[in-house]
Amino acid sequence: MNKAIATKTAEPPAFHLPPEAQHADALARLLWRAHHYMRDNVRRALIEQSQDELTAVAAQAEVDTIYGIDTIAEHSLLEFLEQHQREAPPFLLVGEFETGEAIPFGAGAPQFRVLCDPIDGTRLLMYAKASGWILSGILPEKGNDSRLSDIIFSLQTEIPIPKYAYMDTLWAAAGSGAFRLRENVLTQQSAMMPLHADRSSDLRHSFISFVKLFPRGKKWVAAIEEDFLRDALAESANEPASVFEDQHLSTAGQIYALILGQCKLVVDIRPNFNQIWRSRTEPTVLCAHPYDLAGWLIAR
Structure with a gap:
């Protein structure tokens, strides 16, 4: 071995x-x-x-x-x-x-x-x-x-x-x-x-992911995602699968996929929800930390 x-x-x-x-x-x-x-x-x-x-x-x-x-x-x-x-x-x-x-x-x-x-x-x-x-x-x-x-x-x-x-x-x-x-x-x-990120603005037939990896907050993220995609893909509304998602459980893996053009867009708004929940003294959701973005210079 x-x-x-x-x-x-x-x-x-x-x-x-x-x-x-x-x-x-x-x-x-x-x-x-x-x-x-x-x-x-x-x-x-x-x-x-x-x-x-x-x-x-x-x-x-x-x-x-x-x-x-x-x-x-x-x-x-x-x-x-x-x-x-x-x-x-x-x-x-x-x-x-x-x-x-x-x-x-x-x-x-x-x-x-x-x-x-x-x-x-x-x-x-x-x-x-x-x-x-x-x-x-x-x-x-x-x-x-x-x-x-x-x-x-x-x-x-x-x-x-x-x-x-x-x-x-x-x-x-x-x-x-x-x-x-x-x-x-x-x-x-x-x-x-x-390294070849996909720089085109056409979202069709590509991976678009709104991060919702853990139970807390899924329905709210999904609602925002659905509204966004409905507006962004209005011209291809009749296509049954014009975009697709990959809930990849790694911030670095998501960035890697963006750098290589495997994903078109990754949206992570968990910190925004956490700010709201903290103000209400409600439970928060696990989200990315600064060390998860230690490789950000590669993507920039």
């Missing part, structure tokens, strides 16, 4: 960070290697561990459920960074980790903040339905003033389910565009692949 998941980690490419952020290059290279280390460990677990082990609830955090497969990814990340932290400028790791707090690495005051999601798409991956994604974004450390718009480097690494033959890594540096590397799981050969 180990032979089936043995990989030779591809060397980090030239990331072409902007001149004012060149000192972040070592951190980007460190994250590249950390992602590959995590990916290999999670792939091994998908093959060697039972579904019951991978799907067991390890913890119930305030913002999400932590499953067995999540702990494998998180422990792999922290182990790798602990061993190699001095290979990059000091940084603060921010995400949904067991400690509940941001984790400093390196010597001295953090120069950068790393927004990280060890697995986005956990539920799809642990049931071997579709790939999960490792996400990281580097931004200057500004404390509470840090914003997604400050990200200077994004990295998105696919964790394929065991039956997949290929896996992608995507990245982007501010001012240098976005890139995709595809690796063959069996031969370890790799090649650069194009």
Whole structure:
């Protein structure tokens, strides 16, 4: 079994960070290697561990459920960074980790903040339905003033389910565009692949999805969706299936589908409903967090 998941980690490419952020290059290279280390460990677990082990609830955090497969990814990340932290400028790791707090690495005051999601798409991956994604974004450390718009480097690494033959890594540096590397799981050969989002305004015969993944709020989102599609597709009202949807349970997977032109439009208004419900002290619905968008620079 180990032979089936043995990989030779591809060397980090030239990331072409902007001149004012060149000192972040070592951190980007460190994250590249950390992602590959995590990916290999999670792939091994998908093959060697039972579904019951991978799907067991390890913890119930305030913002999400932590499953067995999540702990494998998180422990792999922290182990790798602990061993190699001095290979990059000091940084603060921010995400949904067991400690509940941001984790400093390196010597001295953090120069950068790393927004990280060890697995986005956990539920799809642990049931071997579709790939999960490792996400990281580097931004200057500004404390509470840090914003997604400050990200200077994004990295998105696919964790394929065991039956997949290929896996992608995507990245982007501010001012240098976005890139995709595809690796063959069996031969370890790799090649650069194009990114081609569908920029046409015609919505017909394409995937249009309004995100409604969990029970709370489904009927309200569906009502807005139906009104939107009725107006947007008025000219093709007589076509029985002029658009279709895919409720893909991964923010990174949704963005990947948009980047590749597999989806035309994804609308996620869960945060808007949550604002209303909080004002009424009503239960909210699980929605995307900043670390789920650590790879947003790739899509921009």
